[in-house]
Amino acid sequence: MKVVVIGGTGLIGSKVVTTLGEHGHEALAAAPNTGVNTLTGEGLADALAGAAVVIDVSNSPSWEDTAVMEFFETSTRNLLAAAATAGVSHYVALSVVGTERLPDSGYLRAKAAQEQLIENSSLPFSLVHATQFFEFIAGIADGATQGNTVRMAPVLFQPVAGDDVAQVVCRIAVAAPLNALVDVAGPERSRMDEFFRKILAAQDDPREVITDQHARYFGSELSERSLVPLGEAILGETRYADWHGRSRAYPVASSTT
Numbered sequence: 001m002k003v004v005v006i007g008g009t010g011l012i013g014s015k016v017v018t019t020l021g022e023h024g025h026e027a028l029a030a031a032p033n034t035g036v037n038t039l040t041g042e043g044l045a046d047a048l049a050g051a052a053v054v055i056d057v058s059n060s061p062s063w064e065d066t067a068v069m070e071f072f073e074t075s076t077r078n079l080l081a082a083a084a085t086a087g088v089s090h091y092v093a094l095s096v097v098g099t100e101r102l103p104d105s106g107y108l109r110a111k112a113a114q115e116q117l118i119e120n121s122s123l124p125f126s127l128v129h130a131t132q133f134f135e136f137i138a139g140i141a142d143g144a145t146q147g148n149t150v151r152m153a154p155v156l157f158q159p160v161a162g163d164d165v166a167q168v169v170c171r172i173a174v175a176a177p178l179n180a181l182v183d184v185a186g187p188e189r190s191r192m193d194e195f196f197r198k199i200l201a202a203q204d205d206p207r208e209v210i211t212d213q214h215a216r217y218f219g220s221e222l223s224e225r226s227l228v229p230l231g232e233a234i235l236g237e238t239r240y241a242d243w244h245g246r247s248r249a250y251p252v253a254s255s256t257t
Ligand SMILES: NC(=O)c1ccc[n+]([C@@H]2O[C@H](COP(=O)([O-])OP(=O)(O)OC[C@H]3O[C@@H](n4cnc5c(N)ncnc54)[C@H](OP(=O)(O)O)[C@@H]3O)[C@@H](O)[C@H]2O)c1
Pocket: 006, 007, 008, 009, 010, 011, 012, 013, 030, 031, 032, 033, 034, 036, 037, 038, 039, 040, 056, 057, 058, 059, 060, 061, 094, 095, 096, 097, 111, 129, 130, 131, 132, 133, 136
């Protein structure tokens, strides 16, 4: 089966391409550096010719409010039109748990717009909502850092390994379309402030984590359950400590002095 992976050179996309290939599928990594640009439409028709499934795990190069909205709206419109023309029978996209609950975030408003376009299209689809990737945790800490302090809200937090997300995306992509949303999260749930306090201390990171009910997460104040699945979810198997022990590529203490 031919599967086109939009953003197939990225963090999740490259894992998805590898996994699909290991299962005997023809997985095409589509991205600007392989000649496919969803914003301009360049290379899209050729890439999608003969494809049964499209998986969109692309991301916007800019997270500035206007730019990210332009990216997800224009790319998704182009992609949906090209997929319909090519006769694609399953359109899969990766989004973020809590997207619809955090409208103060420009990034998540853009992801919500992407989802709406997919839901309103005529194509059979599956939407996968994932919690924060382990690989993104260093960036979350850095984004919340001021001087030597990291402000975090005491809300529920349940990050997941990128590998586990990729496995779920592949399983869903080769099955029948859900025409619905499915949540994916990590195996452990804790509070965001406690999680960061523990991992920074474990890595001898000098930053102090301050619990702040009003600490913003990419522009949004958080409530108790903003970042975790509200109902049933598929849980990844990888625990953060095991992943971190194996991964030296993404140290949390990346930008402190
Ligand atoms: N970070 C998290 O914790 C998290 C949690 C839940 C869901 N997600 C979602 O997961 C998805 C994948 O994230 P990621 O971290 O794997 O992304 P990533 O590593 O930043 O990769 C982004 C991919 O998109 C491609 N791309 C950029 N502009 C493009 C364009 N105009 N046309 C086609 N492809 C383009 C990039 O190609 P080039 O390399 O050629 O630029 C790259 O392959 C995102 O949609 C994100 O919203 C993220």
